[in-house]
Amino acid sequence: MASALLAVRPHPELWPFLAPRRRREVVEVGHDPDATVGHVVQSLGIPLTEVGPLAVDGAGAGPAHRPRPGARIDVGPVSRPQRVPGATGFLLDVHLGTLARRLRVLGVDAAYRNPADDDALVRQAATEQRVLLTRDRGLLMRRALWAGAHVRGDRPADQLADVLDRFAPALDPWTRCPACNGLLDEVAKADVADRLEPGTRRCYERFARCRACDRVFWHGAHGRGLDAVVAAARAQLGTAGRPDGPPTAGGR
Structure with a gap:
C-alpha cells in the first residue's frame, strides 16, 4: 500500500522559510488528494514567489500538479537574476x-x-x-x-544588495525623486533661487526639480553617503558611471 506521506525536499536556500524543526533535507507531509504541489509547498511556509523549478518523482511539474501518495517533491529556489x-x-x-x-x-x-x-x-x-x-x-x-x-x-544595505542580486535592474542614478518617485529634471539655479536658503545659494550651483512633486534637490551634505550607495550598486552589477551624478542629496 502506498505511503500516505509526501517527501518534500526543499533546497537549502529555502530553509529559512521553514519552521526550525523542519529545516532538513527531507520534510514529510501528510498526503491530501485535493492538495496541489503549490498548496503543499506553501503549507510549509514557503511562498511560491520564492520557488523556481519543481519536480515530482524526478519529473518537472507545475504548482497545480496533484501528487500521488508517497511522491517525492523537489523544490528549487527562484533563479537569479529573475x-x-x-x-x-x-x-x-x-x-x-x-x-x-x-x-x-x-x-x-x-x-x-x-x-x-x-x-x-x-x-x-x-x-x-x-x-x-x-x-x-x-x-x-x-x-x-x-x-x-x-x-x-x-x-x-543588505536589503538593497538582495534586490539588486535578484532582479539586476537597470540603473540610472540621480534621475528619480527620492521623496515621491517622480522623474527629475536639471534646472537652472536662477529658476529656483527664490526657494533656497542663503547658504545653499552660496555653496551650490547644480539643482534638479521633480516633475511630480516640484521639490528642488542639490548635492548637499548627505551626498557622499548617497554617492557610496550608487558606487556600491554599480560595483555589484558591474556597471560603469560617475558616482557623483546630478543633485539629489538635499531637498526642499
Whole structure:
C-alpha cells in the first residue's frame, strides 16, 4: 500500500522559510488528494514567489500538479537574476521605506505609500503590474498578488544588495525623486533661487526639480553617503558611471 506521506525536499536556500524543526533535507507531509504541489509547498511556509523549478518523482511539474501518495517533491529556489515579463517597476510595503528611497536614488522605479494596507498593496501591484517587495510571507501567499518577492536582510544595505542580486535592474542614478518617485529634471539655479536658503545659494550651483512633486534637490551634505550607495550598486552589477551624478542629496 502506498505511503500516505509526501517527501518534500526543499533546497537549502529555502530553509529559512521553514519552521526550525523542519529545516532538513527531507520534510514529510501528510498526503491530501485535493492538495496541489503549490498548496503543499506553501503549507510549509514557503511562498511560491520564492520557488523556481519543481519536480515530482524526478519529473518537472507545475504548482497545480496533484501528487500521488508517497511522491517525492523537489523544490528549487527562484533563479537569479529573475526576469518578470511585463513588470513596470517595484512596489514596497510600509516597512521598506529606506529601501524605496535608495532604489529611487539609483533611478529604479520604486512606488511606496505609508500608510497602505495589504489589500491596497495587492491591488496596486496588480493594477500597475509592479513586483511587490516585502518581508511579509503571508502577503506573498495572497492568490490575487500579481508578482512579489521576499526581501532578505534586516539592514537597508543588505536589503538593497538582495534586490539588486535578484532582479539586476537597470540603473540610472540621480534621475528619480527620492521623496515621491517622480522623474527629475536639471534646472537652472536662477529658476529656483527664490526657494533656497542663503547658504545653499552660496555653496551650490547644480539643482534638479521633480516633475511630480516640484521639490528642488542639490548635492548637499548627505551626498557622499548617497554617492557610496550608487558606487556600491554599480560595483555589484558591474556597471560603469560617475558616482557623483546630478543633485539629489538635499531637498526642499
